[in-house]
């Protein structure tokens with residue numbers, strides 16, 4: 001089966017700073033790196049590295065040729081990634097000496113795709129395929145509704161959290177993926193609990209405390225693996241991408257949770273986003289050593 005992903009592609013510009021800049025302050029950074037990121041990209045890379053066929057739907061600007069190439073190098077089909085005139089989405093990430101960060105995000109090309117481009121990209125989609133969505137692109141509800149009509153499983157990550165965005169896609173969603181904070185915000189806004197959300201399945205990741213899946217009236221939990229975290233950027237996306245890929249490949253929920261937990265544990269031991277997501281072979285070795 002194919003995993004489609006209407007997702008963001010960002011250049012993460014990471015600056016090491018002695019402290020986060022104050023209003024009016026000009027500050028010299030002590031370090032700088034550019035990495036490939038964006039929730040969409042991270043999830044596509046995770047699902048591809050997990051061994052699924054992944055078709056990314058997105059856009060980059062004239063400055064994003066490298067990002068599209070990198071995504072392809074990491075195993076993702078980029079035929080649905082348009083090259084447009086709007087600048088590539090990017091994040092300016094300041095990280096201080098205590099690892100506290102402050103981020104400015106420019107959505108750019110990620111919100112410049114048209115509905116007709118999305119329809120065209122989903123034309124080959126069929127029942128049993130999966131569509132991943134996150135809240136960093138335009139036309140989420142349009143894509144979700146179109147996919148649902150074709151019998152494609154829609155997996156929505158409610159991040160960055162926006163209640164309006166969740167409300168718009170929810171009728172078309174098969175599985176809603178959230179971290180603990182996003183789940184709390186959603187339940188508060190809808191005045192309900194995880195078990196009673198109007199969606200067939202939910203996946204809530206709980207950082208170092210593991211993750212919980214709910215569906216068909218039952219709950220399944222997985223613990224986190226004990227590791228020394230270096231950078232938790234993209235942990236949730238690694239989990240979501242690996243989980244969706246395992247299910248796409250026929251794994252049951254318990255197996256998918258375990259695989260995703262191992263992949264995310266390895267990710268947090270490495271700096272970076274998309275490029276730090278482990279390949280399936282590494283995850284299998286990790287699992288054989290830990291169980």
Ligand SMILES: Nc1ncnc2c1ncn2[C@@H]1O[C@H](COP(=O)(O)OP(=O)(O)O)[C@@H](O)[C@H]1O
Pocket residue numbers: 178179180205206207208209210211223224225226227229232233234235236237239260261262264265268
């Ligand atoms: N410190 C950690 N140790 C081991 N695994 C972790 C750690 N932090 C995150 N993970 C793994 O990554 C998953 C997602 O992390 P979480 O913080 O819940 O998501 P997000 O990145 O969206 O905030 C967790 O369910 C867990 O499997």
Ligand SMILES: [Mg+2]
Pocket residue numbers: 179207232
């Ligand atoms: Mg977290």
